[in-house]
Amino acid sequence: MTLAQSRIEDSYPTRVVGEAQLLERRDPTVWGAEGDGPFDAAALASHEAKGYTILEGLLSPAEVQGYWQELVRLSSDSQLKTDERVITEKQAGEVRSIFEVHKISELINELTRDPRILDRARQILGSEVYVHQSRVNYMPGYKGSGFYWHSDFETWHAEDGMPKPRAVSCSIALTDNYPFNGGLMVMPGSQRTFVQCVGATPDDHYKASLKEQEIGVPREDDITRLAAECGIDQFTGPAGSALFFDSNIMHGSGNNITPYPRSNIFLVFNSVENTLEEPFAAGKARPGFIGSREFTPLSR
Template sequence: MKLTSEQKGRFADEGYIFLPDVFTADEVAVMRGEVPRIFAQRRPENVRERTGDVVRTAFATHTYDPTFAALARHPRMVEPVIDLLGGPAYIHQFKINAKAAFDGDQWQWHQDYGTWSNDDDMPGPHAMNVAVFLDDVTEFNGALMFIPRSHKLGVLEAGHDLQTTSYPLWTIDNDTIRRLVGEGGLVAPKGKAGSVLMFHGNLVHASPGNLSPFDRTIVYVSLNRVDNAIRRFKRPEWIAHRDFRPIEPLPDDCLLTLSKAA
């Protein structure tokens, strides 16, 4: 999949692009069908909400599940990122974030590169996120919130929040967020399952809790340029990967072919 010059310009200016209908209903069904089995497993990669026995994040599913291994190398995801990053990329992090109906907790205001820099010693912000919607994302079930153009401000001062949720983040204080929203506004891209969001590693973002009766499951793949590999290995490998080999895309029909073979 090739991005247009307009889409690339929007990414450079706003820090994100939203692409509807990247994956078909059949492809989404294949991926969503794997999620209950993955979440049912008792393994360290499955981080649960602090308030109960509900999975918050399933890390590194591409390392043991064939369906998500295929998604990690899907050309509709990988090729646009390589184009935007300007060189070959590897998977820095792969996770399924589940905001379960009624139980999904918030994600505080942060920049992903802030965590990658502080925790993993990633040299520069030459990494970005791809979010693949496995459920419809609406105003009710915890849509991501972005502050447009905040990626142009570089790495902002942040504190290490170890208390708010079950997963630690380097988070940005409320006064800074108030100022940034006053300058850049606030958006919450929403859309059908199969849609894709691509956003810069320095874009300031967050998401509220999910009090609705609708699940909100999103796959996040963080891709880093190969020449920007991390230099600190204090986090588990299933959170910050050590395999720096460039991704080799699979055929475009890999998700459906895999399903038929199974």
């Protein structure tokens, strides 16, 4: 049996030639039920409708301070400077992201197993989960560049081989998120629409896209249409707040030209029933530090 015969049907084709289309999502946003975790029925219904949930005060001020010190330590570690997992700003050269951070930092590894986070990820996805991706993001004052509108699942599907949007991300703010310092914007309800992107995936595309993505981004007309239908919300709140958001929700952030930095821990949980295959629209899979192929379920 060939790979083409054995692999799952591609329900979300992308990186197409010609005209991109908006496809109706075939899968739920919430796979679990009220009895599966800490979210009550109303919270789950809200997450199913909007595609995201904000929890203020997930981390205490003392915990925030501890993780902030860990981010400072990591960004100052001279041994990490040449590590491929460290991504720098395209213009300023400062650290932008550190990937696979749960394997670099024991403190953040413990955070992936924290029941306040892990139990919610399991509940949303209705199964055991593993870490598909982890990173810390730094957006310094004045120089921090944003992320253009995109769906994470489009990239994870095309370049990592994730079959379905049965993954959820948790972004934990370690600094106050204001409306004016590059906070993440989301289009509530947009997770119900898969936006195809145009153009073939270049070889080793990740090397450029982690600094500034140009392939795998939607057309402006499609962004305009989604914004008109869904509107735009923003993740704001004090340090220690957390945003759980669906893998297919349309989101992005602007540049930070204020004096106030914005940093966060970003954890992606994928269902063990949705493990990666060969990429759906790329010649080869991205490295494991971006899309993990270690599918062992997380335990506390």
